[in-house]
Amino acid sequence: MDAVIKKIHLPVILGVLSLFFGCREPFSPELKDLNQNILVVEGFIEVGGGTTSIKLSMASPLYSDIPEFPVPGANITIFGENGDSWELNTDNFGAYVTDAILPENEIYTLSIDLSNGQSYVSDKIKPIISPEFDITFTQEDGDVQIYSNTTGNDDAEFFLWQYDETWVYRTPHTSFFSYDKITKEMVDIPLDQLTNRCYNFDQSRRIILEASSRFENSRIFQKELLTIDSLSEKLGIRYRIKAKQYAIDREAYIFWEGIRKNSDDIGDIFSPLPSAVTSNIYSIEDPDEPVIGYISAGKSQEKILYIQNSDVVPWRTSIQDYFGCIIDTIAPPDYEEIFGLLNFIPLYEYCDDLPCGGFFASTEGCTDCRLRGGVLEKPDYWKDE
Numbered sequence: 090m091d092a093v094i095k096k097i098h099l100p101v102i103l104g105v106l107s108l109f110f111g112c113r114e115p116f117s118p119e120l121k122d123l124n125q126n127i128l129v130v131e132g133f134i135e136v137g138g139g140t141t142s143i144k145l146s147m148a149s150p151l152y153s154d155i156p157e158f159p160v161p162g163a164n165i166t167i168f169g170e171n172g173d174s175w176e177l178n179t180d181n182f183g184a185y186v187t188d189a190i191l192p193e194n195e196i197y198t199l200s201i202d203l204s205n206g207q208s209y210v211s212d213k214i215k216p217i218i219s220p221e222f223d224i225t226f227t228q229e230d231g232d233v234q235i236y237s238n239t240t241g242n243d244d245a246e247f248f249l250w251q252y253d254e255t256w257v258y259r260t261p262h263t264s265f266f267s268y269d270k271i272t273k274e275m276v277d278i279p280l281d282q283l284t285n286r287c288y289n290f291d292q293s294r295r296i297i298l299e300a301s302s303r304f305e306n307s308r309i310f311q312k313e314l315l316t317i318d319s320l321s322e323k324l325g326i327r328y329r330i331k332a333k334q335y336a337i338d339r340e341a342y343i344f345w346e347g348i349r350k351n352s353d354d355i356g357d358i359f360s361p362l363p364s365a366v367t368s369n370i371y372s373i374e375d376p377d378e379p380v381i382g383y384i385s386a387g388k389s390q391e392k393i394l395y396i397q398n399s400d401v402v403p404w405r406t407s408i409q410d411y412f413g414c415i416i417d418t419i420a421p422p423d424y425e426e427i428f429g430l431l432n433f434i435p436l437y438e439y440c441d442d443l444p445c446g447g448f449f450a451s452t453e454g455c456t457d458c459r460l461r462g463g464v465l466e467k468p469d470y471w472k473d474e
Contacts, residue, residue, distance in 0.1 A: 241301025
């Protein structure tokens, strides 16, 4: 949904089996059935502009160490009830997208033709236009809670949210020099190549659902999207969240509620469900073949919120990876051994007296933010204060 379930990875929920189209009987598999590969279809048909994204994968056998296998080489087509069609482009790694502007007032069907000749089709899908929403945050007991607020209507009663996060963090020490092992000299690092400041990313990892009919005047107020724990590095400098709101139909809501309950009750979203849930996708050749996934259509809404560290003061960031980071002084005779052979990085010159008598130094893990998974390059969408 951008894919809504990008981080949920349904393939590993190997017990999720479909109640198929129409009045077909629920399929109750034997254990051997769970050792077969099962097609997993993830995504959302975006109408009225925006990107439609569908991901195909095969759920791995029950006892495999690999949770999923991407399915490249398929042909995915969206058919409109009025005769129009839109073929999705592929990245050859199981992701299929189109930026075509699909009409909002059309009924759609998703068709999937795999390279092995198997074909799948969805039930008819009626788009639902999501109403506007906003995101807010509060700070309680040190933690920060981020919420969505929206109002449902006769057409949009059930909601699903997904979000992406970006934040900035720094290393405790900054290296302004590098040691050239060949020339045995210190080299200035350009300011735009310093490795002390990184951007990191995360995505929603749980299913966030709500029904507006449960509330007075259908007003959903402060539906929690996530809680950022106190001391988290996410709010140490500057933080961005992009939230998407999808309006879905009752059947899709029931599907996702089944997955949500599985993760809440069993404690692991990767755990098998004890019973079948409804899917709106089925095999043309064998309607009793299990398929995992539920495709919805509609026009989603998107909101972006930035939180600056000054918005949540006092906030003391604590990064365990940086506990124990030290600074030592290294004399020139020891440069080759310390910087050339050991995992130490020069920071800046030690100048208690002139001429300078050496360099301050720390370890690579305390000076290079990329070692914690971040990137130095600022994302195109990022806005500073």
